[in-house]
Amino acid sequence: MKKTLATASLAILLYGCGTTKQNNDLAINTPIQTSIDLVDIQEDKAPVQINPGRFTQDTVMYRLPKVVQGTYAVSDFGSFIENFKAFDYAGKEITAVKVDTNSWQIPNARQLDVIRYEVNDTYDIEQTSKKTPFSPSGTNIEPDNYVLNLHGFIGYFDNLKSNQYALSVHTPSNMKRTSALSLVSSIAKDDATVVDNYMATRYFEITDNPMMYGMLDVEEFEVGDIKIVLSVYSPNKTHTAKGIKETVFKMMKAQKAYLGAINSTPRYDIYLYLSPGTETAPTGFGALEHHTSTVVVLPEQMPEDALASAMIDVVSHEFFHIVTPLSVHSEDVHYFDYNAPTFSKHLWMYEGVTEYFATLFQANQGLVEENEFYDKILDKIVASKGFDDEMSFTVMSENILDAPYAANYINVYQKGALIGMCIDILMREESNGERGILSLMKELSNKYGKEKPFKDDNLIAEITKMTYPSIGEFLKNHVEGTTPIDYEDFFNKVGLKITSSKVETNYIQNAGALIVAGDKDKGGIYFNELVLDNSFWADNGVLPKDFIVSVNGEALTLQNANTVLRGSLQWKEGDPLKVVLDRAGEEVILETTLKKSYTQGKTILPVENATEQQLALRNAWVKG
Numbered sequence: 001m002k003k004t005l006a007t008a009s010l011a012i013l014l015y016g017c018g019t020t021k022q023n024n025d026l027a028i029n030t031p032i033q034t035s036i037d038l039v040d041i042q043e044d045k046a047p048v049q050i051n052p053g054r055f056t057q058d059t060v061m062y063r064l065p066k067v068v069q070g071t072y073a074v075s076d077f078g079s080f081i082e083n084f085k086a087f088d089y090a091g092k093e094i095t096a097v098k099v100d101t102n103s104w105q106i107p108n109a110r111q112l113d114v115i116r117y118e119v120n121d122t123y124d125i126e127q128t129s130k131k132t133p134f135s136p137s138g139t140n141i142e143p144d145n146y147v148l149n150l151h152g153f154i155g156y157f158d159n160l161k162s163n164q165y166a167l168s169v170h171t172p173s174n175m176k177r178t179s180a181l182s183l184v185s186s187i188a189k190d191d192a193t194v195v196d197n198y199m200a201t202r203y204f205e206i207t208d209n210p211m212m213y214g215m216l217d218v219e220e221f222e223v224g225d226i227k228i229v230l231s232v233y234s235p236n237k238t239h240t241a242k243g244i245k246e247t248v249f250k251m252m253k254a255q256k257a258y259l260g261a262i263n264s265t266p267r268y269d270i271y272l273y274l275s276p277g278t279e280t281a282p283t284g285f286g287a288l289e290h291h292t293s294t295v296v297v298l299p300e301q302m303p304e305d306a307l308a309s310a311m312i313d314v315v316s317h318e319f320f321h322i323v324t325p326l327s328v329h330s331e332d333v334h335y336f337d338y339n340a341p342t343f344s345k346h347l348w349m350y351e352g353v354t355e356y357f358a359t360l361f362q363a364n365q366g367l368v369e370e371n372e373f374y375d376k377i378l379d380k381i382v383a384s385k386g387f388d389d390e391m392s393f394t395v396m397s398e399n400i401l402d403a404p405y406a407a408n409y410i411n412v413y414q415k416g417a418l419i420g421m422c423i424d425i426l427m428r429e430e431s432n433g434e435r436g437i438l439s440l441m442k443e444l445s446n447k448y449g450k451e452k453p454f455k456d457d458n459l460i461a462e463i464t465k466m467t468y469p470s471i472g473e474f475l476k477n478h479v480e481g482t483t484p485i486d487y488e489d490f491f492n493k494v495g496l497k498i499t500s501s502k503v504e505t506n507y508i509q510n511a512g513a514l515i516v517a518g519d520k521d522k523g524g525i526y527f528n529e530l531v532l533d534n535s536f537w538a539d540n541g542v543l544p545k546d547f548i549v550s551v552n553g554e555a556l557t558l559q560n561a562n563t564v565l566r567g568s569l570q571w572k573e574g575d576p577l578k579v580v581l582d583r584a585g586e587e588v589i590l591e592t593t594l595k596k597s598y599t600q601g602k603t604i605l606p607v608e609n610a611t612e613q614q615l616a617l618r619n620a621w622v623k624g
Contacts, residue, residue, distance in 0.1 A: 001070045002317040003286035031164035034154050038171045038213060039193055044141045045118040048153055055109040062115060063103045064155040065338035068137055068207060070289050072400045072409055075133035077152045078102030084117040119153050124280035127559040130523045135284030135297040145214035145233045147273055151207040161203040169196045176216040178231040180269045180292050181209035208291045212271045217241040223252045227267045234274045238300050239307060247308040251316055254365035262442050265322055269293035270315060274300035283562040287314045294318035317358040325350045327445035334453035344456050347397035348479055352416020353437060359417060363622050370622060374604035381487055382513040384414035386528040390482045419479060423471060425490050425621055430468040433620030494618035495610030503601030507568045510534050510599040518558050525561050536597035540590055547582040
């Protein structure tokens, strides 16, 4: 998953043949029959029917996911289910007991014929509800667009997640559709309706293959031996798939060249939902990875060049997930429990190394100049300082749903990527430039692969054995341990240095690093430690952990944060400003006049008279 912060959005991998029978829950060896009705939509609610076949046990449990893979947050998709009912073979309603947010128990399962319920979408309540899934993992049900992240529609029976699934989608015939899930048939029901029939080997494949239906703009093209399907929904026709195609083509061609033989995906789907910025539009900008696809949500009002840049940053990250956790992952990922998940200690690898690849490959393949690459690295260093720099990354990862670790999740894209950089430089140094973190991931992929998970507690020792003692020492001190990384030590190895100067900045960032963060538990936005380095707020006495109650009379919440904070980019010097803060329960009112804001800007530059050894190591790191 990748959350984009540029507009202050505060916002495995298994593949194999499933069985049709497990633990004698089903007496008949047939797939679980499921259907989603996109024709008979009432009040943005889609009817769903589940026919599991005949049970041979007395009681069964049906669940929607509490957590889905790649999100590292509670989504509670069961909270968007209404009118849940179970029926027997005579069509009579039988008892179904809701035991928690996501689970329904059916005590007389031998009589069960079908389950029916309605699904509410998540996009149109993001700005009014305190708890909704991250937009790329959410759902949309509108007359001209349906974002079908199937984990929001189709659930599972305990012990039957390995059964095959048959899915029918009833849809208006004038809609376009895209999905990498295997299409068995498409049958015209009448002049206006089509039934699309899909098959999945097991429940994971249902959750791993999102769909998009509606008035879509679709482009299909080849990148080497990969078929790319780019589906774009731009409600105001601001952007087109054709206009985005060239950016995606160049990016993925470069990614394939960078990855080499590690790439083995024959098809990759990109579903791009461009949010129009209305009150019922999604605001969780970023993307969520799947096995062979990604769902992306970005603002529709972005200029073409900004959208192209965002697509490179966000989609390249998701595509690199084919390395990890697809090819390299732990037992927690391999045997994922949607209702009571446990989490791996190694988010530094799943998200951090993936983000590092998405940053490095652009310089490696000539998509950006080296100085742009250094600027991105520096932005991550600055942004990482807004989080707890002494927090153990492995402890954070293992407890990512809990406080205080959840609030530090975004740091996996900052410090996590920097961890990948440091390992890369160390490995290049130890091997005279011959080995780096990409070669390490290839070696791990060869040893494990998508069907063989590693044991979580053994990974660091195993990496140490596969590499060098210095790598083990680094992981022990800076990933398992709590010692902050001195990045200048690593830059010195490659003949670079960090220089400082005073630069003008805006009111929500310090030279690109956000000075605000979101707290889901409190439902609010607060200033982080970086606010002390922003001259405007520091001069007005704002402190870290001050929650922003309102700005110029408008209440600030997680739901409207994008709109309100983005508005600050239009503030002008001399304008009046009134901000109400909550400082540990005490109201603090700030009334002032806007002035320009400054911060200490930093730049990574080559050192004078770098040695041949430093230059060679730098070249191996960036271009090797």
